[in-house]
Amino acid sequence: MKYYLLFFLIGVILFTGCKDSKKDQKGTFIGGQIMNPYNPYFVLSKDNKTIDTLFLDQNNQFGKKLEDIEPGIYSFKHPPENQIMYLEPGDSVLVWLNTMQFDESLNFSGTGAAKSSFLLDMFLNNERNNNMMLSYYKINPTEFAEITDSIKKSRKNKLKALNEKEKFSESFLELANNSIDYDFYHLRERYTFLVKKYYNELAQQIPDDFNSYRKDLNFNDTQLKEYYGYLNFIEDHLRTLSIERCLDELDTNSNCFELHSVENIQYRINLADSLIEQNEIKNIFINRLAIQGLVFSNNAEKIDSILGILDRINYKGENLPHLKQMATIQKRLLPGNNIGNLPLVSFEDEIVRLEDISNKKIVTYHWSLQAPEHYKWQHSIIANLREKYPELEFVGINIDEGSKQAWRNTVQAYNMNKNREYKLNSPDININLLKNYLNKLIFLDTNGTIINGKAQLNTPNFERQILEFLNE
Template sequence: MMKISLISKHIALICLLTSLTIGCKPNSNDKGDYAYIGGEIINPKNQNIILYDTKGKVVDSLTLDFNNRFVHKIEDLQSGLYMITHGGEYQKILLEPNDSIMFRLNTYDFDESLVFTGDGAKKNNYLIKTYLFNEKQEKKLVKYSKMEPEAFHDFTEERRNNQLKELSSFLEYNKESELFKTIIEANINYNSYADKEIYPFAYFGNNKLIHIKDLPEEFFAHRKDINYNSKILTRIYAYNRFLSSHIENLATHKYYDDNAYHSKFNRHDMSYNKSKLDLVDSIISDETIKNNLLKYKTRDYVSHNHTVVEANEMLEYYLSKSSNEEDKKAMKELVSSLKLLRQGNQIPNLAVINYDNSEYNLNSIINKPTIIYFWSSNSKMQYRNSHYKVKGLKSKFPEVNFISINLNSNDDKTWKEIINNYDFPTTNEYRFKYPKKSRKILAVNYLNKAIIVNENAMILHPNINIFKSDFSKSLGKLLQKKHLIVAK
């Protein structure tokens, strides 16, 4: 942890205690680019706050004091989006020279309770507002996607323009930097652009996706304004969401070049997935953005139930394009792990710990057809939705057992608090004894991944999504062992 003098720390703490209401001005004798960040956490999950820099690397591990408060000075500040994490929750913060930002939050309602005060507070409160708005709109995308194309286009454009007008009004009365303006505009624009790229998949479905070519000419007019290589925007979720869906969309044209006009769309087709890597390689020059997209698109493919031959073919194609040696090593390890998870293999026997702190081997707690699903303390929406979904599935499939496994590496305090706060049944709630190793062995790269095994702990499906609309139908067939094929 960065050292500061006892006197400076004492002054900073006094400043912090008053800053929650009146703000905090740093010492005018400070030299160079710096910023202060501090705050108070209500109902803390532990005593630690982790601070990450603009590149996603850990800057410092900070400790709450006896009043659940902290303050920290960042020296040699690089302007941009920093991130703080606490108890599995995270929040991005825009920091620029001479900012003195304090926040107050309640962990029981992390995002909605977060309020900033001090120099730099207004821009960060505005940033949170756009994040929360985008999050709510994303949840409604399935509903919006039932609109006709012209109506959907008009709706997203009106929504985007209203947000931009609101931003313009804010900037009339608040002098903020070009960096702030760039980030907020990107949050607004790329969120709507992503919705347009995702829309055809939801509206047409797999059987009629060929009609993507019949969309109005102006539907994808936003593509002429895209910056594929913005280092500033790489920390913005809306930008990355757009790039990912945009590549998927562009690759559909190649798919229908290679398949019959009325063919049902198959997102697991080898040529379609290779064309995604080709597109990333051809239109993106920034190495970080390119390597990340190559990694995620390859992982999407190999994580599904392909044969070993197909997985190896895709791996080799990826290795020929990525320049990130660490990513390439991880992808090789993933493909090796997936070979152990073929249909017909026994599920790896990993150590798990239940709510009462008793340790078991995973195989020993399986005595009937079982769905193993996963969740993270970092994703409130996902763990709430997954447990709610399973509650319904239990009624529909009484002959099936459901095992819930938490993926986090922190101590069991946070895990148990979440279970208690949301009244989840403690029976069949587990965490891994060795989380990092276990996640790698079971290739858990997605929170919505689930594994189905029979009463003998033999894998029926190594990677299925319980939220898919056809999940119940697929599960019924698997339980009858109609799809049990040992891949070679």
């Protein structure tokens, strides 16, 4: 099948190559094939703006020549999945993937494809490094420095060897080298955060030059604003600085160690506002931090204080109306409020109220088809909790708008308990805002009144919260 598609690509390239104008020669061809597609389209975008939507034919193939493509990182989506690629005028790139293993199966070929393949390889290596952190962040700082130095050197050597073969443009070489640097910085920053927050003995052993890269940071690199490693670094850097402030300036008992406290959120928002000049980058982090602050606020005063922070820095980002809507949603989910009348759609397509699902106390968890890794992980944990706490009713709520059949297919494909899986039926609620609640669970008494609206599956005290809920 891949060979058949390769002939398809060659044919298109030959056809478009017959044209003589410089404009045509500078065009960029994008084609591909998606096995087991979720939907019939492939969306190319940049800076959160859609460049084009390419539709799949009867063979699940797509292809189009695009004009006026600027060199840089582009995002492509086959909802709910997405990835990045690097495009320049004159490239003819073929994308092949199987949705059953989206990132692992993804393959780029054709003229200019080596750039996207390099970025994909970086992504997969970073995923492995994230797992590595779980084992390595407790080791001596000097050893960790050696490991990260080795990773950086290996990637630089690979890029150098690849460039000798591919003759990359200067713009891509600059981006690739910077991306390696910021991935390296990210590893160092995560380690610094973890040991300073949790392992003071190791923190005391961090060499003076461990974070020497900080003097060379550029928080306004618009070329990297679509590169996840760069954005992840800035997010972790702000987080680390907030912890260092606690250690250096404040009482160690201060709640600024609590990342979701209003004090910590305010400090990081002010940092982002002062360190980042480019609004398109700055607003990414102010928006993220405000969302965190709102989602984890447990009273109306804290919610209002987060909005107050935005007002004091004169935040005018396009997401401000959404943040205000989110503040309203969060106020509805505070303890003491009743959501028993929330309408849901059952697997059998019947409308039911949340309070009528069970006579037991209820724990709701929330998921989206657009976050497959999340719902697989989440449902595995929920299955164990159901066995461990039969006194509780664990109710799954899918937040996606529409897509009823896709929802049912997923419930069946992953052997979810279809008698306890429901779909949200509230058209007045902004679905995109609800995605920020995927990590939260809501504890309800038998009358539908919220007892706890801030529990998370991935926190150390989660089961203690369950026991307290059972004993109330």
